[in-house]
Amino acid sequence: MLIRFDTLMAWCRMKFKSKKSRSLSIKKGEIEETVAFTVADQQIPTINQEPVKSLGRCYDSSMKDIRRGVETVLFASEGLLAINKCGLQGEFKVWCLQFMLIPKLL
Incomplete structure (x- = not known):
């Protein structure tokens, strides 16, 4: 695949950047570390x-x-202590709690 x-991607004249991707191989519920995927010889x-950080989640x-x-x-x-100090x-x-800290926590 x-x-x-x-x-x-080559037909579309685009390049795949393997640095911006991550792979994960799971076999029978266990992570398999020996499998390596390659695209464009990378x-x-x-x-x-x-690790990947996406939408503030690692x-x-x-x-x-x-x-x-x-x-x-x-x-x-830490946020509550900073607001208190x-x-x-x-x-x-x-206001700081409602419009700054709580949206960051969500």
């Missing part, structure tokens, strides 16, 4: 080699969200 994709890096080979929950709690507590009055602190 990758060879067909490569020929189609190897596509695996998620183990280079994807790595563990495929678990446990670390993401801890990161969110840490980010929220600033010299603004109460209503402005609420």
Whole structure:
């Protein structure tokens, strides 16, 4: 399929950038690290080699969200401390919370 994709891209006079892609091979529920995919004579890096960050979320080979929950709690507590330490009055602190911190957490 990758060879067909490569020929189609060549026909369209476009180039595939393997640096901007990641590969993940799962066999029987386990991540297989020995499989290497290549396009245009360039190897596509695996998620183990280079994790992906997309839409503020980091994807790595563990495929678990446990670390993401801890990161969110840490980010929220740091944000609340920063808002509390600033010299603004109460209503402005609420504005910072409502329009700055909460959208970043979402």
